[in-house]
Amino acid sequence: MTNNTEITPEIIAEHGIKPDEYQIILDRLGRAPNLLELGIFSVMWSEHCSYKSSRRHLSKFPVSGPLVIQGPGENAGVIDIGDNQAAIFKMESHNHPSFIEPYQGAATGVGGIMRDVFTMGARPVALANALRFGEMENQHTKRLLNGVVAGIGGYGNCVGVPTVCGETNFHASYNGNILVNAMCVGLAEQDKIFYSRGAKVGSPIVYFGSKTGRDGIHGATMASAEFDVDSDEKRPTVQVGDPFMEKLLIEATLELMQTDCIEAIQDMGAAGLTSSSVEMAGKEGLGIVLKMNDVPVRETHMTPYEMMLSESQERMLAIIKPGQEHIAEAIMQKWDLDYAVIGYTTDTGRMVLEFDGEVVCDIPVGPLSSDAPNYDRPWVKPEVEKPVTAREIGELGDLGDALLKILASPDICSKRWIWEQYDRHVMADTLADSSHASDAALVRVHGTDKALAITCDCTPLYVKNDPYEGGKQVVAESYRNIIATGATPIAITDNLNFGSPERPEIMGQIVMAIEGMAEACKVLEYPVVSGNVSLYNETMGTPILPTPVVGGVGLIKNYNDAIGYGGINEGDTIILIGNTTDNMGATTAMKVLVGREDGAPPKVDLVLEKQTGETILELNEKGLIEACHDLSNGGLALGLAKMTMGSDIGIVGQVQEDIPLNAALFAEDQARFLIAVAPENEGAVNQILFDKGLASRKIGVAAGNSLEIAKAFKIHKDDLWKAFEGTLKEFVA
Amino acid sequence: MKAAVIVYPGSNCDRDCKVAAETAVNADVKMVWHKETHLSDDLDLIIIPGGFSYGDYLRCGAMASVSPINAEILRHAERGTSILGICNGFQILCEAGLLEGTLLRNNSLKYICKDVMLDVTNNNTRFTKAYGNQTKAMMTVGNGEGNYFADDDTIKLLEDENRIVFKYLENPNGSKGDIAGIINKKGNVLGMMPHPDRAFAKELGSDDGANVFKSLMQL
Numbered sequence: 001m002t003n004n005t006e007i008t009p010e011i012i013a014e015h016g017i018k019p020d021e022y023q024i025i026l027d028r029l030g031r032a033p034n035l036l037e038l039g040i041f042s043v044m045w046s047e048h049c050s051y052k053s054s055r056r057h058l059s060k061f062p063v064s065g066p067l068v069i070q071g072p073g074e075n076a077g078v079i080d081i082g083d084n085q086a087a088i089f090k091m092e093s094h095n096h097p098s099f100i101e102p103y104q105g106a107a108t109g110v111g112g113i114m115r116d117v118f119t120m121g122a123r124p125v126a127l128a129n130a131l132r133f134g135e136m137e138n139q140h141t142k143r144l145l146n147g148v149v150a151g152i153g154g155y156g157n158c159v160g161v162p163t164v165c166g167e168t169n170f171h172a173s174y175n176g177n178i179l180v181n182a183m184c185v186g187l188a189e190q191d192k193i194f195y196s197r198g199a200k201v202g203s204p205i206v207y208f209g210s211k212t213g214r215d216g217i218h219g220a221t222m223a224s225a226e227f228d229v230d231s232d233e234k235r236p237t238v239q240v241g242d243p244f245m246e247k248l249l250i251e252a253t254l255e256l257m258q259t260d261c262i263e264a265i266q267d268m269g270a271a272g273l274t275s276s277s278v279e280m281a282g283k284e285g286l287g288i289v290l291k292m293n294d295v296p297v298r299e300t301h302m303t304p305y306e307m308m309l310s311e312s313q314e315r316m317l318a319i320i321k322p323g324q325e326h327i328a329e330a331i332m333q334k335w336d337l338d339y340a341v342i343g344y345t346t347d348t349g350r351m352v353l354e355f356d357g358e359v360v361c362d363i364p365v366g367p368l369s370s371d372a373p374n375y376d377r378p379w380v381k382p383e384v385e386k387p388v389t390a391r392e393i394g395e396l397g398d399l400g401d402a403l404l405k406i407l408a409s410p411d412i413c414s415k416r417w418i419w420e421q422y423d424r425h426v427m428a429d430t431l432a433d434s435s436h437a438s439d440a441a442l443v444r445v446h447g448t449d450k451a452l453a454i455t456c457d458c459t460p461l462y463v464k465n466d467p468y469e470g471g472k473q474v475v476a477e478s479y480r481n482i483i484a485t486g487a488t489p490i491a492i493t494d495n496l497n498f499g500s501p502e503r504p505e506i507m508g509q510i511v512m513a514i515e516g517m518a519e520a521c522k523v524l525e526y527p528v529v530s531g532n533v534s535l536y537n538e539t540m541g542t543p544i545l546p547t548p549v550v551g552g553v554g555l556i557k558n559y560n561d562a563i564g565y566g567g568i569n570e571g572d573t574i575i576l577i578g579n580t581t582d583n584m585g586a587t588t589a590m591k592v593l594v595g596r597e598d599g600a601p602p603k604v605d606l607v608l609e610k611q612t613g614e615t616i617l618e619l620n621e622k623g624l625i626e627a628c629h630d631l632s633n634g635g636l637a638l639g640l641a642k643m644t645m646g647s648d649i650g651i652v653g654q655v656q657e658d659i660p661l662n663a664a665l666f667a668e669d670q671a672r673f674l675i676a677v678a679p680e681n682e683g684a685v686n687q688i689l690f691d692k693g694l695a696s697r698k699i700g701v702a703a704g705n706s707l708e709i710a711k712a713f714k715i716h717k718d719d720l721w722k723a724f725e726g727t728l729k730e731f732v733a
Numbered sequence: 734m735k736a737a738v739i740v741y742p743g744s745n746c747d748r749d750c751k752v753a754a755e756t757a758v759n760a761d762v763k764m765v766w767h768k769e770t771h772l773s774d775d776l777d778l779i780i781i782p783g784g785f786s787y788g789d790y791l792r793c794g795a796m797a798s799v800s801p802i803n804a805e806i807l808r809h810a811e812r813g814t815s816i817l818g819i820c821n822g823f824q825i826l827c828e829a830g831l832l833e834g835t836l837l838r839n840n841s842l843k844y845i846c847k848d849v850m851l852d853v854t855n856n857n858t859r860f861t862k863a864y865g866n867q868t869k870a871m872m873t874v875g876n877g878e879g880n881y882f883a884d885d886d887t888i889k890l891l892e893d894e895n896r897i898v899f900k901y902l903e904n905p906n907g908s909k910g911d912i913a914g915i916i917n918k919k920g921n922v923l924g925m926m927p928h929p930d931r932a933f934a935k936e937l938g939s940d941d942g943a944n945v946f947k948s949l950m951q952l
Contacts, residue, residue, distance in 0.1 A: 244790065248743075336742065427749065444936075
């Protein structure tokens, strides 16, 4: 197949372009595209690059606020953390590649998200992730878990950025479609942030980093023998990562950014050279000329089609101020990186590619970026489940056994086996990570007393059973996790993982979950600054649970004021803040103990969430609390167990009796926290809670070695640990 | 104290080492790119940092041990300058022939990042004097190849010459004789897998690593 190949309906379909989309291409070009041009349209108009199914709904998110420097639309979001410093962060999925080849899929996911962050001038300082695997009984789960964890560690550890937190769930809906969502947070000076906008006419386009190979060329269909008659190899569509190269690329890029020679810069991520060049040109209404013979290539006889669609990793594209190419070249030489001037910007608004002395592509840039299709896909409002009362599910047997079963359940159990494979300490600024009793990770802002709080959250079952309330809850839980460290929540990045948007019921999940999230972001003043959408996550017609993951970032001005749930001292009073109902719908207890996943998730009262959160921060600022823990999955009982384990001290007390004991222990009502208060501060704390009109209840005191709740259970802390630590270790053994 | 941290392509604890030496003993630390060919004679300490030099794609430390700067490291070792290799730095020192033995893959075949309690088995070296009566030190390890190995004769030699400086109380990786760190015969080159450069302040979970730097001030 050559660039003169006739474009047949089959070739159009193989590129994932719908007939009506092809008609738009014909209209815009006034002629039929050649194969290369078709390939370029296909990647730029892919769901991944164009957000064509989700764009109109994503616009509902609040994206600005007093601390937002850059919202969605750039490589990553940017927030103001004071002192002319900025935190830059984003989360992105690498779901499909990770299922095909878990190690490389996950590794390149980490690499890609780091590039999005350092492309903007930030040094990456923390990695986080949200992973979803099939049920443990599935034959592939162990292999995929092993590969993904090794891949994340293999990449992040080598580059030298600590992986500080994450969450891991197991559910049958992910059996054929795991989710690997990686988040990166970086730090930059506010006056040294770099954007993909800013290119001027007549400036050289500079390529640096790895060479371009044939890996990752879009999709298995195009990697067939039919596509390349000279080769009968089937090229892998999963890219291969080289973390050593990434480390060099970070240092070289940040060094280049210390000079004053960059007009615009963009990493080559999805759709590689195509999307990076189109985005920089498109943002300024410019044109570009690329000389394809000058692109550094890894293999001989690569065609422009392959070069433009390759997703080889660890590559950057920058538009440099004219005459300053030598500065960039010297830095790349120091780091032994490939470097080439491969073209220049023009005022034509067209993308012109030259190869072997011929123009092989000449298309307008505009339609590729700003005019990409924007669908209003049909959707139906999802059925919302009804609450399930504690009375309805009846007795849960021995409540001590019940708690131990929850502690040992796959979603709740200790993920030590995972996080011990991640370097959590490199850069020597990690104050709290997955190994700590802290609801969010804390990473010091290097050389200051400030720290960032970082957390990744989603409860997919909630979203499935009520996308709107579930969407609200995802954001609320992220907010609470930040609050529980004493930090102020600032902004989120999101990673929306759903099934096929072409199915109205899935589109309904997407629409309603986004509306719920948007509402929560608005009320909690917790805007979205970056994000990623991953659709078509289904296998043989079975979609995944809707999984809109939120990566939250907050700030604490002095890390010495940070709290965790491990700070309880003997004699401290344990207080529950918030209301508990008897709704057990979609709870961990119902799933683990009764085997039911139905029912309405807890309602989220966003105004109350905000009031409660702000009160916790006030209590902490006044130095009135020793420990704090947000309540979510597993309810009060699990919260108490985690505090007991985290603080290495027992808690003796009782729960409310005006609702069934099962609900008091295991309901998952929102806007609740457990706090530990020194006896001398109890009065002051109660007064503040009373003044704010917040419901609270003394659960008990810290004493002994057991978690002992009247009429429910008495469990030694060692037994809690045993249940908590066993499951994953045995599963992977 | 004048110190230099050698930066190889792929080093990722270079800054940590600098900050640790500055914080612990207010050292004057400069970063030296591996392509340099001179290390000034007035240096008191050369730190070979952790990381993945050259990606560890060959044997860990093998490529770095033939970097241009290596001749200078050997010269300073001979002169008696203190040289501290941490993690990948330990591997590099072994590859460079300055320390005996080698670091194999962890026996779990996985990268391990965890807190380790160390036994300070020799507090009479220039790197451990400041431990005094403190026989235990908490640090963290983070490596895939931290499993110390040498033949029995070498282990016996190390023991006889009291050159095993740190041992793990709970062996995380299969290291022979629970060895976490050893010193050369002359006593000026220390290699260790645990990270004193991540344990120099309480907020990091431990400041037990600071004594490695403080000891050098007592020279």
